[in-house]
Amino acid sequence: MEDLDPSDPIIAYFLGLLHTDGTHHGDVGHKGRVTIELAERDVDILRALTEALPLKTTIRTRTRVTNFSGGKQYTCFSLSVFDQEFRRWLATMRMPPGRKATSVGPPSCEFSHRDYLRGIIDGDGSVGFTKTGTPFVSFVTASAELAEFVGGAIHATSHRSRTLRRNARDDVFNVMVTNVPAAQLADYIWPSPDVLGIERKKESGLSVAQWRPPAEKAGRYGVVRRRWTPGDDAIVVANTDEAAAFALGRTIKSIAVRRWRLERALAREATVASSGPRNSDGSDCRRHRDRDDAKFTTQAAKPRTTR
Numbered sequence: 001m002e003d004l005d006p007s008d009p010i011i012a013y014f015l016g017l018l019h020t021d022g023t024h025h026g027d028v029g030h031k032g033r034v035t036i037e038l039a040e041r042d043v044d045i046l047r048a049l050t051e052a053l054p055l056k057t058t059i060r061t062r063t064r065v066t067n068f069s070g071g072k073q074y075t076c077f078s079l080s081v082f083d084q085e086f087r088r089w090l091a092t093m094r095m096p097p098g099r100k101a102t103s104v105g106p107p108s109c110e111f112s113h114r115d116y117l118r119g120i121i122d123g124d125g126s127v128g129f130t131k132t133g134t135p136f137v138s139f140v141t142a143s144a145e146l147a148e149f150v151g152g153a154i155h156a157t158s159h160r161s162r163t164l165r166r167n168a169r170d171d172v173f174n175v176m177v178t179n180v181p182a183a184q185l186a187d188y189i190w191p192s193p194d195v196l197g198i199e200r201k202k203e204s205g206l207s208v209a210q211w212r213p214p215a216e217k218a219g220r221y222g223v224v225r226r227r228w229t230p231g232d233d234a235i236v237v238a239n240t241d242e243a244a245a246f247a248l249g250r251t252i253k254s255i256a257v258r259r260w261r262l263e264r265a266l267a268r269e270a271t272v273a274s275s276g277p278r279n280s281d282g283s284d285c286r287r288h289r290d291r292d293d294a295k296f297t298t299q300a301a302k303p304r305t306t307r
Helices: 009-021 040-052 084-092 113-124 144-158 179-189 199-209 215-221 230-238 241-248 252-274 285-301
Strands: 022-026 032-039 058-065 073-081 125-129 135-141 173-178
Touching: 009 022, 009 032, 009 040, 009 113, 022 084, 032 040, 032 084, 040 058, 040 073, 040 199, 113 125, 113 135, 113 144, 113 179, 125 199, 135 144, 135 179, 135 199, 144 173, 144 179, 173 179, 179 199, 199 252, 230 241, 230 252, 241 252
Parallel strands: none
Antiparallel strands: 022 032, 032 073, 058 073, 125 135, 135 173
């Protein structure tokens, strides 16, 4: 299809998400469909793809009880494409109909590596912080080619090499980096807050990208950490990204991420303020007042006992 160019960021991301979370049913010579199914919390990316792709798509929802939902109802959304020409094109992009776990791999033509990588991480990857506060980016796959692709991205961004071997239990690759290499990889995958991707992973990825080691360990990584001050925040709010970056001696990306965080913090404060006054422990003042009034009324209604 002429409109589907893997070097286009949107198409490359969509292809990466399909290679990990998609299924291709049917036959390219007859009827069939391509589907991506995600949990309800990630439905926004399906809607964004529907608007951005030059394809006719259908979004459906279903609720069922699954083994991993603990007996509770689980709601998911699926995006489907039935177009035969698109399915034929997808078969040339390393995703023919049928099982794809071990045979899928990056396309053999030119494509946007950064956006394709974000797509496969959104599909079968994880990003965030461990319980001890260590940043990480990980990717699990049964495809040797996808594991090598992620390993290559790690080496390109941090000059660190990963040993790629299947684990004994599941026969899959688990590619993972932590600390500074994780921050460098995340900085490559999520270069700005407005890139296409699953929102919760984007938020975690931007946080990991901004991570710097503690001051007492900065020498080990050769990184000096600069904390944001209220004065820095005032400069960010009052200026453009370029002007603030020049004034503070920071990168334009760090300014953009800081502005995004400040805007989110203001939005949360506005939400809390609109919900009414709160006590110091965060509880609703009105609930405590109603409870105290009820207690006073009950006590007043009790008859006095005279001796």
